[in-house]
Amino acid sequence: MEQYMMALDQGTTSSRAILFDRDGKMVHAAQKEFPQYFPQPGWVEQNANEIWGSILAVIATCLSEAGVKTDQIAGIGITNQRETTVVWDKETGEPVYHAIVWQSRQTADICEQLASAGYDSLIREKTGLLIDPYFSGTKIRWILDHVEGVRARAERGELLFGTIDTWLIWKLSGGKAHVTDYSNASRTMLYNIHELKWDEELLELLDIPACMLPEVRPSSEIYALTAAYHFFGREVPIAGAAGDQQAALFGQTCFKEGMVKITYGTGSFMLMHTGERPVKSEHGLITTIAWGVNGKVEYALEGSVFVAGSAVQWLRDGLRMFRESKDSEQYARRVDSTEGVYVVPAFVGLGSPYWNSEVRGAVFGLTRGTTKEHFVRATLESLAYQTRDVLAVMEEDTGYKIETLRVDGGAVSNSFLMEFQSDILNVPVERPVIIETTALGAAYLGGLAVGFWKSQDEICSKWSLEQRFDPAMEDEVRERLYGGWKKAVHAAMAFQ
Ligand SMILES: Nc1ncnc2c1ncn2[C@@H]1O[C@H](COP(=O)(O)OP(=O)(O)O)[C@@H](O)[C@H]1O
């Protein structure tokens, strides 16, 4: 009977279960969206039980639609929206508060205090990160400070913290395993990425009890078996985990130093593999752990853009400009340019390379002649401009000239976006056959641990190109357009 690896990809807006065969081909996928909560401007929350429910639903749907039995699943790999923070009771399994999502700005005050007390370089040195509400540490602190009775319960050892990987592994294993992997730990602002341990000084600084924290393990290893009674009716090895951006780097087989990928999902994230060497950025990128595999921890340099595909969702759901995200392409193609319109989608501030929590979205260059088509095109173009902001500083920080860019994630099926991306970077863009690279990376990590695949070399041979987009824009046009974007971003930042 044919065997498969199952990837569980728990993203910001939806959960997916995807089956992969030994050739790394997608056999079947099931996907389910779940609710988002916006309790105050700039806050983004989710319900961890609803996330768990969506995972159970996609597992069941995927297996039944594919006609695959549980004894055909060799193992499970997990990948997740990163930084999103859950705190729950270890006896009842009940979360004490909503999951605070990575995009949420509700800890801006705590960050402000840390920055004005001068902790910037200490945090940078130990964790590779900047002080920003993005990371989990201040989100845990916020829950301990704001939810009644929670601090005392945490100090008595009754509560557990986890990012979404940890929460899912804990639930899948019936509460047996409280673990995370190196890549997820490196997003908490509490983990020392050089000494590979939770950092006591940072825990003290944020007043977070160490007993809440999960054990940190490699990204490819059997953490636990699924609790048979739950749903599989069988004990299936949970054999790999990585944050979604690191999993995408793995799925794109960027195993060599200097290789780069960008994933366009809710946000967009460019990661360069830097080998066993953590590279420090001078220009607003962050240093992160790529994964721990084969007894080795490897690092990446990352540019994190908070709003990418979610700007397209905003056009769709907020402004009701079209029914489906993919319709954005036909509107954008109906005009030859935006005629000077720029959209700066800074809905939750700006991440790399600006790191500005206060700035909000803006539109520039409107005239009486501006149409929906210009507006849609300007929004798609903003995704490409943000990528250029990040790529430019990544080249400066590493000294590498980026020759090609591997792309993946929901929005890369938009060929207009890919053409414009290549034009504005003046770099060829390569779209692989499998754009669900995040899930593929998780399957690979899990599959290596259970012997479904033998080695990273074997995996490398499975990457295949679907389409390459070569730059075709004149230099003068490229620089004029990009110059307009820089002016628009700076004008948006001036309006605070
Ligand atoms: N053809 C398209 N053009 C532009 N954006 C798209 C297209 N298809 C999907 N998207 C956007 O991509 C995002 C979904 O990508 P996905 O990788 O599933 O995200 P996530 O993992 O963050 O939930 C959505 O924000 C959606 O608006």
Ligand SMILES: O=P(O)(O)OC[C@H](O)CO
């Ligand atoms: O949900 P995505 O794919 O945009 O990924 C979110 C990131 O992991 C946030 O750090």
